[in-house]
Amino acid sequence: MATFAELPDSVLLEVFSYLPVRDRIRISRVCHRWKRLVDDRWLWRHVDLTVYTMRPKVMWHLLRRYMATRLYSLRMGGYLFSGSKAPQLSSALMRALGQKCPNLQRLCLHVADLTTVPIASLPRTLKTLELHSCEISMLWLRKEQDCSVLPLLECIVLDRVPAFQDEHLQGLTRFRALRSLVLGGTYRVTETGLDAGLQELSYLQRLEVLGCTLSADSTLLAVSRHLRDVRKLRLTVRGLSAPGLAVLEGMPALESLCLLGPLVTPEMPSPEEILASCLAMPKLRVLELQGLGWEGQEPEKLLSRGLPHCMVIVRACPKESMDWWM
Structure with a gap:
């Protein structure tokens, strides 16, 4: 040995x-x-600092000594609920990341108070920005803000960001490179706001709507109206019906569809109804169904036989998906 x-x-x-x-x-x-x-x-390409309550002095040392030009993705915690004496993320630190880490493309911020951090201070090299349980300024994502901010941003994840609402959704049009949007638990976004926002974001290729107050039917209707180029769609099934799913029939670019439980209503489409709608999606190659309460292997066999050109995945709801309903 x-x-x-x-x-x-x-x-x-x-x-x-x-x-x-x-x-x-x-x-x-x-x-x-x-x-x-x-x-x-x-x-040092990928660094996760979320497990530490890190003093600013230590963070600056890591930035200068180890990360710098090597860093590609970074996960950080802001300690929003740790008390006033806990270190907070600052504009100076965000600017330093942009100056000292020219290869940084992905930034994931967790439980951070960003209300005093201007969005313009974030590194301009970012292609992916994830905000998980963060507080942001109401000015962050307004449409009238500078369009030169984050010019390369392709994906934004908004997971339980309380301040995010309809006007911010329309403000995402300032990010010209944006192609992927994830909304998780954004309870202030309304059905009217989603429809108006997606109309302006018609170039999106991936959309996830998880654990929001929006019904699945209203989300799919807005998608069918405005996102004709969408390739990947993932949403929770609250308020999903067979007619609601049918609006996706004929979507020209849709390649991947994922429906997540655990809330299943009497209106929930049966496996046969899901099969009928998927057969009318010409480019569909991946169908994933999680936590729908289907017992046994019969639904999966039915869908796999009926959709031989698709990868069909039927499984129980993973533990992390339960968080959307807590």
């Missing part, structure tokens, strides 16, 4: 990549070889 000393650098780097940031730094003290490997830029 090979010892650690006999393992090639590539294998050790793969092992080190699974370690939390703090442990990566600690093992750099073991020997000169490990110190060299911990300094390898490959190891």
Whole structure:
């Protein structure tokens, strides 16, 4: 059996990549070889800091010493509910990320108070921005804001962002490169607001609407009206009926459809009705159904036989999906 000393650098780097940031730094003290490997830029492409309540001084040290030009994606926590003495994300830190990390493309912020952080301070190189349980300023996503902000942004995830509402949805048109939108638990978005917003976002290719107060039927109606180029669609089934699903028939570009439970109403389409609608979606290649309460393998067999050109996935609702209904 090979010892650690006999393992090639590539294998050790793969092992080190699974370690939390703090442990990566600690093992750099073991020997000169490990110190060299911990300094390898490959190891710092993806960094997750959400497990730490990190002091600003430590964050700045990591930024200067390890991340800098190596960083591709970063996950950070803002400690919104940890008390006034907890470190908060600042405009200075966001600007420093943009200046010192020119290759940063994905930023995921969790439980952060961003009400005093201008959106213009975020790194201009971002292609993906995820906000999970964050507080944002009402000015962040208004349509009249500067259109030069985040010029490369292709995907935005808004997961339980209380301030997000109809006017912000229409304001997303300022991001010219945007092609993917995820709305999770955005309870202030109305059916009228969604319809008006998607009309202006007709170029979207991926849309997810999860755990919102909107009915699935109203969401699908807005999609069929305005998102003719949508390729991937994922939504929870609250308020879904067979006629509501039927509005997707003939959608010219739809390749992937995912319907998630666990709320199933009497109006919920049967497997036979889902099959009939999917047969009228010419480009559909992936059908995923989660947590719909179907017992046994018969629904999956029916759909797989009827849709031989599709990958059909039928499974129980994963634990993380339950969060949308908590």
